[in-house]
Amino acid sequence: MNAAVDAGAIPYDVAQVRAQFPILSRSINGRPLAYLDSAASTQRPRPVLDAVEHYETHLHANVHRGVHTLSQLATDAFEASRERVRRYLNAASSREIIFVRGATEAINLVAQSWGRPTLKPGDEILISSLEHHANIVPWQMACAATGAKLVVAPITACGELDFNAYLALLNERTRLVAMTHVSNALGTVLPVARIVAAARDKGIATLIDGAQAVAHQRVDVQALGCDFYAFSSHKLYGPTGLGVLYGREAMLEAMPPWQGGGDMIRTVSFQSSTWNELPYKFEAGTPHISGAIGLAAAMDFVESLGLQRIAAHEHSLLAQATDALSQIPGITLHGTAPHKAGVLSFTLKGVHPHDLGTILDHEGVAIRAGHHCAMPLMDLLGVPATARASFGCYSTAQEVEQLTRAVHKAREVFA
Amino acid sequence: MELQDLYREVILDHNKHPRNFGRLDPADAVANGHNPLCGDKLTVTLRLANDAIQDVKFEGNGCAISVASASMMTEAIKGKDRASVNQLFDKVHALLTQQDAPSTDLGKLAALSGVREFPARVKCASLCWHTLNAALATADAASAPAVSTE
Numbered sequence A: 001m002n003a004a005v006d007a008g009a010i011p012y013d014v015a016q017v018r019a020q021f022p023i024l025s026r027s028i029n030g031r032p033l034a035y036l037d038s039a040a041s042t043q044r045p046r047p048v049l050d051a052v053e054h055y056e057t058h059l060h061a062n063v064h065r066g067v068h069t070l071s072q073l074a075t076d077a078f079e080a081s082r083e084r085v086r087r088y089l090n091a092a093s094s095r096e097i098i099f100v101r102g103a104t105e106a107i108n109l110v111a112q113s114w115g116r117p118t119l120k121p122g123d124e125i126l127i128s129s130l131e132h133h134a135n136i137v138p139w140q141m142a143c144a145a146t147g148a149k150l151v152v153a154p155i156t157a158c159g160e161l162d163f164n165a166y167l168a169l170l171n172e173r174t175r176l177v178a179m180t181h182v183s184n185a186l187g188t189v190l191p192v193a194r195i196v197a198a199a200r201d202k203g204i205a206t207l208i209d210g211a212q213a214v215a216h217q218r219v220d221v222q223a224l225g226c227d228f229y230a231f232s233s234h235k236l237y238g239p240t241g242l243g244v245l246y247g248r249e250a251m252l253e254a255m256p257p258w259q260g261g262g263d264m265i266r267t268v269s270f271q272s273s274t275w276n277e278l279p280y281k282f283e284a285g286t287p288h289i290s291g292a293i294g295l296a297a298a299m300d301f302v303e304s305l306g307l308q309r310i311a312a313h314e315h316s317l318l319a320q321a322t323d324a325l326s327q328i329p330g331i332t333l334h335g336t337a338p339h340k341a342g343v344l345s346f347t348l349k350g351v352h353p354h355d356l357g358t359i360l361d362h363e364g365v366a367i368r369a370g371h372h373c374a375m376p377l378m379d380l381l382g383v384p385a386t387a388r389a390s391f392g393c394y395s396t397a398q399e400v401e402q403l404t405r406a407v408h409k410a411r412e413v414f415a
Numbered sequence B: 001m002e003l004q005d006l007y008r009e010v011i012l013d014h015n016k017h018p019r020n021f022g023r024l025d026p027a028d029a030v031a032n033g034h035n036p037l038c039g040d041k042l043t044v045t046l047r048l049a050n051d052a053i054q055d056v057k058f059e060g061n062g063c064a065i066s067v068a069s070a071s072m073m074t075e076a077i078k079g080k081d082r083a084s085v086n087q088l089f090d091k092v093h094a095l096l097t098q099q100d101a102p103s104t105d106l107g108k109l110a111a112l113s114g115v116r117e118f119p120a121r122v123k124c125a126s127l128c129w130h131t132l133n134a135a136l137a138t139a140d141a142a143s144a145p146a147v148s149t150e
């Protein structure tokens, strides 16, 4: 869909995009807000806010339970959102779309429900050095419970996956490859199609953490061929508290439920229960209905802009920012892979990232300063933390200039 | 809220030239402090004599606020007895968290008063004090009669 738009026929009007994000017009510390923290969470456009409000105002009731009209309307809207997500990911069936709380919960679901029953002592789970804690800790927990081992594929100096090392680590004990699509700390885009293909060749299951990818590029889970794909709504211009686990139907069918409660059962007696069909087997309790409605609206919004056009826009900002920051004396850029998303991690000599964060904030520039939930990666880089600027569909060249001026200001304060 | 209120001259100076930086060896008490949110890490080592802090050093890695706060703390507590150190802790804590806290008798430490305008940074300034308390607690535990035997 939107082939003409995606081909870049219409110029990208960032002012018009920004006009749809009410929060972007506020000021911070008396200065215009330059929101450069979209990798942590994106802002919400008017259509998402409106869709949620419309749902809450006119359609809300509990889903999958009532014969009354509102319950039916809410259920229809909720299930339409699931279908919207299916289309966004090009999944084969909406039975493969599980609504969860976020990417973190999606990965935990797989670690619990697939990992614990499947893994045996000596089995290996292969991740990369780039992973977010959300794609490390659930596997450590599964390993502790099963005697399996976590193996980490190294990265190169510029922050790319060392692909040959990755291939060499795949072996007959490897049961799962769990890797990020895009690194949240460095912005590196991983060659997930090749990663998955190499694993599948050996009959190894695959999970891709798409938290940082879905807002920046088209994802086709069937073309990718992965078994699981996880992401969060709030990094895709949608509401917080909602995420998606895509799972290949055959995998999900074979997995036991992970939480028990309402909605996930077919029959319950005090002796035993039987499970509902997919996807409900994995959705115990009342879901985040308005979140799903908002996410569907966010997907409409993103596709109306065109993912390729958003990516091209973000790329030009990344190039501009990389150029401007690298000219500042004392700057080190972390992560310089040729294929990157709109994320720029940096440190400034003599200025700790937290001081940088405070000074930038004072200048109205919101960035993330810290370990980015990737402490092992920070250890590899030999820094306790970095400052990270990240871009979204609404980011502007002026904001990059504001960032650059603010970094200069930090140098002056610490001169 | 102005940047100069946070990054006062004396704070920038202590950040650039931390006093009492390093590690006492041997030491009577050691504690490590870690602020997982920002990755600030520091180690405080103490030598104690008759209930007083005879010597103190710190080392670590952190933002300007945490380094300067630790550096100024070591200057302020050296030679003081435990009761005075506790009093000082309370005053610094108040200074960092309460809008109208007095900064009298705090000397250089009064320079930290700007931190309270930046709530995200309060923990940076207080990390060294909590680490100091932890070190003093280990010293107490070591000198206390053993309460359990293997």
Ligand SMILES: Cc1ncc(COP(=O)(O)O)c(C=O)c1O
Pocket: A039, A040, A101, A102, A103, A104, A105, A132, A134, A135, A180, A182, A183, A184, A209, A211, A212, A232, A243, A373
């Ligand atoms: C790569 C990556 N994976 C997982 C997560 C976790 O997402 P959430 O906190 O929304 O569950 C994040 C969020 O920062 C991320 O960047």
